[in-house]
Amino acid sequence: MARAAVNLPTIAHVAVLVVVDNTTDRPDLLGEHGLALWIEADGHRVLLDTGQGEALEHNAPRLGLALAQIDAVVLSHGHYDHTGGLPFVLDRAAKARVFAHPAAVGGRFSRRDAPPHKAIGLPEEAGISLEERGPKVTWTEGPTKVVPGVWVTRAIPRRTAFEDVGGDFYTDEACAQPDAVPDDQAVFLRTERGLVVLCGCAHAGLVNTLDFVTDLAGEDSVYAVIGGLHLGRASPERLERTAEAVERYGVQVLAPAHCTGETAARFFAKRFVDTCVGCGAGTWFALT
Numbered sequence: 001m002a003r004a005a006v007n008l009p010t011i012a013h014v015a016v017l018v019v020v021d022n023t024t025d026r027p028d029l030l031g032e033h034g035l036a037l038w039i040e041a042d043g044h045r046v047l048l049d050t051g052q053g054e055a056l057e058h059n060a061p062r063l064g065l066a067l068a069q070i071d072a073v074v075l076s077h078g079h080y081d082h083t084g085g086l087p088f089v090l091d092r093a094a095k096a097r098v099f100a101h102p103a104a105v106g107g108r109f110s111r112r113d114a115p116p117h118k119a120i121g122l123p124e125e126a127g128i129s130l131e132e133r134g135p136k137v138t139w140t141e142g143p144t145k146v147v148p149g150v151w152v153t154r155a156i157p158r159r160t161a162f163e164d165v166g167g168d169f170y171t172d173e174a175c176a177q178p179d180a181v182p183d184d185q186a187v188f189l190r191t192e193r194g195l196v197v198l199c200g201c202a203h204a205g206l207v208n209t210l211d212f213v214t215d216l217a218g219e220d221s222v223y224a225v226i227g228g229l230h231l232g233r234a235s236p237e238r239l240e241r242t243a244e245a246v247e248r249y250g251v252q253v254l255a256p257a258h259c260t261g262e263t264a265a266r267f268f269a270k271r272f273v274d275t276c277v278g279c280g281a282g283t284w285f286a287l288t
Contacts, residue, residue: 002214002215002218002220003218004216004217004218004219005143005215005216005217005218006143006145006151006216006217008149008151008188008189008190008216008217008218009148009149009190010149010190010191010192011041011042011149011150011189011190011191011288012042012192012288013040013041013042013043013288014039014040014041014042014189014191014196014286014287014288015039015040015284015285015286015287015288016037016038016039016040016196016198016226016284016285016287017037017038017040017063017065017282017283017284017285018035018036018037018038018257018279018280018281018282018283019036019037019038019047019051019055019056019059019060019063019065019281020032020034020035020036020049020050020051020052020055020056020059020085020281021034021035021257021258021279021280021281021283022034022257022258022280023278023280023281024280024281024282025278025280025281025282025283026062026281026282028062029055029058029059029062029063029281029282030054030055030058030059030281031055031280031281032051032052032054032055032081033052033081033258034049034050034051034052034055034081034082034084034085034258035048035049035051035076035081035082035200035201035227035228035257035258035259036048036049036050036051036055036056036082036085037049037198037226037227038063038065039150039187039189039198041147041148041149041150041189042148042149044071044072044147044148044149044150045069045070045071045072046070046071046072046073046074046146046147046150046187047067047070047072047073047074047089047093047096048073048074048076048187048198048200048227049074049075049076049082049083049200050073050075050082050083050084050085050086050088050089051081051082051084051085052080052081052084052085053084053085053087053088055085055281056085056088056089057085057088059281059282063282067089067092067093068092068093068094068095069093070089070093070095070096071095071096071097071147072096072097072098072099072146072147072150073086073089073090073093073096073097073098073099074098074099074100074146074152074185074187075098075099075100075101075104075200076184076185076186076187076199076200076201076227077101077104077181077183077184077185077200077201077203078100078101078103078104078105078106078108078121078122078183079108079120079121079122079201080119080120080121080122080123080126081120081258082200082201083104083122083123083126084123084126086098086125086126086129086130087125087126087128087129090129090132090133091129096136097136097137097138097146098130098133098136098137098138099137099138099140099144099146099152100130100137100138100139100140100183101139101140101141101154101155101182101183101184101185102139102141102183103155103182103183104122104183105122105127105130106121106122106171107119107121107171107172107173108120108121108122108169108170108171108179109121109169109170109171109172109173109175109179110167110168110169110170111168111170111175115174116173117170117173117174117175119173120169140152140153140154140185141154142154143216146187149189149190150187150188150189151187151188151189151216152185152186152187152188153185153186153187153188153209153212153213153216154185155182155183155184155185155204156184156185156186156204156205156208156209156212157204157208157211157212158180158204158205158208159208159211160205160207160208160241162235162237162238162241163204163205163206163207163208163238164205165179165180165181165184165203165204165230166201166203166230166231166232166233166234166259167230167232167233169181181201181203181204184200184201184202184203184204185200186198186199186200186202186209186213186227188213188216188217190217190219191223191287191288192288193223193224193252193287193288194219194221194222194223194224194252195213195214195217195219195221195222195223195224196222196223196224196225196226196287197209197210197213197222197224197225197226198226198227199225199226199227199228199229200227200228200258201227201228201229201230201258201259202227202228202229202230203230205242206225206229206231206242206245206246207241207242207245210222210225210245210246210249211245214249220249221249221250222249222250222251223251223252223253223287224251224252224253224254224255224285224287225246225251225253225254225255226253226255226257226279226285227255227256227257227258227279228256228257228258228259228260229242229256229257229259229260229261229264230259230260230261231260231261231263231264232259232260232261232262232263232264233261234261234263234264239263239264239267243267243268243271243272246268246272251272251275252275253275253277253285253287254268254272254275254276254277255276255277255278255279255283255285256268256276256279257279257280
């Protein structure tokens with residue numbers, strides 16, 4: 001076991017609620033292409049991502065969530081489907097700090113067959129909300145404590161040769177400058193059962209993400225992985241090598257969400273029959 005790079009205490013009570021996802025577990029909730037996870041950790045409340053906005057605004061009251069109680073909002077990266085609900089949240093969460101990588105702000109585009117290409121970056125209103133939060137914004141240039149026991153990684157090192165960002169992403173409207181999504185980061189914490197890793201999209205690759213989190217935590221196993229894995233375009237080889245990493249780290253709860261892709265989700269469900277679980281909006285994970 002490696003020496004830990006961060007001070008990661010064991011949290012006695014951890015629960016994660018899926019607020020926004022492409023799918024829902026309840027008929028009264030909205031689904032949308034996006035992700036938001038509500039994290040409760042020993043009395044602290046953290047929101048990882050905010051979806052596009054509409055689903056979060058609809059789902060939060062139906063899930064009984066008091067947004068004013070949020071201590072922190074973490075942005076996994078600067079795409080619209082993770083940041084669109086930021087104005088709605090920050091209007092209600094006056095005390096919340098925001099944690100984002102500096103590269104989350106800026107132009108981002110997804111190439112289409114013909115121009116105009118799709119703008120997919122931080123929406124203008126979300127950018128304004130971020131500016132208005134001012135000194136309550138922490139730019140995560142290194143591993144950063146969000147609340148006691150809950151950390152965000154910073155940009156995840158890209159070490160594997162078989163993982164890519166999962167799509168045709170660019171920083172300019174003409175789609176000439178590739179976007180490596182350098183702001184991609186994950187949230188992690190430790191429970192009595194082990195490490196929990198929460199991903200927005202895992203644009204850096206799930207293997208890179210797990211490698212980095214375990215290095216930071218000084219651990220050689222992971223209890224749970226929840227969130228988007230962005231494997232819609234993954235080759236069979238990449239899926240296999242990702243599954244091997246899940247096995248190597250002994251993951252006991254695997255909850256693919258949002259951008260994982262149907263083929264990858266079916267692959268994991270078949271490969272990990274006892275550990276792969278659904279992750280639609282309304283799903284609660286009691287992790288302690």
